Amino acid sequence: MKEILEILESNPRIAPKEIATMVGITEAQAASKIKEMEKEGIIRKYKTVIDWEKAGEEYxxxxxxxxxxxxxxxxxxxxxxxxxxxxxxxxxxxxxxxxxxxxxxxxxxxxxxxxxxxxxxxxxxxxxxxxxxxxxxxxxxxxxxxxxxxxxxxxxxxx
Known part of the structure; x- marks a missing residue:
């Protein structure tokens, strides 16, 4: 579970198929574990880090x-x-x-x-x-x- 969380933390857009390959489980198992962690609130949100300055916005x-x-x-x-x-x-x-x-x-x-x-x-x-x-x-x-x-x-x- 920790491996999956670390992978998602560094790349929230990675596909369950790729995660499965990286941690040595089936795609169905990876998808199931992710869904379970979302349901339990372990995975709270998927986030995008934006460089607002590069996007032309000033905050x-x-x-x-x-x-x-x-x-x-x-x-x-x-x-x-x-x-x-x-x-x-x-x-x-x-x-x-x-x-x-x-x-x-x-x-x-x-x-x-x-x-x-x-x-x-x-x-x-x-x-x-x-x-x-x-x-x-x-x-x-x-x-x-x-x-x-x-x-x-x-x-x-x-x-």
């Missing part, structure tokens, strides 16, 4: 760290669940260190992200403080390298 990403005051009988899960519902929020993680939660947020501009943090996140009752880090460039996303090495324009010198 601003920011990592927001939150300091949270927990209420009686509610933990981090409740505030994380509430924050996760905002469409601007791409990820929510419980973290160790000086802050409690880390969010990845996407907006059309730095102003949009700043407004979102000021108006929607900082105003939540449990949020005691925020720190915003704007992403200047992404080099690798979900295991995929998003930049190519520049080719040298210099000509080789021969003796």
């Amino acid at each position: 601003v990403y920011a990592i927001i760290e939150l300091k949270v005051a927990l209420r009686e009988r509610t933990g981090y899960d409740a505030i994380a669940e509430r924050i996760a519902k905002f469409p601007e929020v791409r990820s929510v993680r419980l973290i160790s260190g000086d802050h409690d939660l880390s969010l990845t947020v996407r907006g059309k501009s730095m102003k949009d992200v700043a407004f979102f943090v000021a108006e929607k996140i900082a105003t939540l009752e449990q949020v005691q403080g925020t720190v915003t880090h704007f992403v200047l460039r992404t080099y690798k996303e979900d295991g995929d390298v998003l930049f190519e090495k520049e080719r040298s324009e210099r000509l080789a010198i021969s003796p």
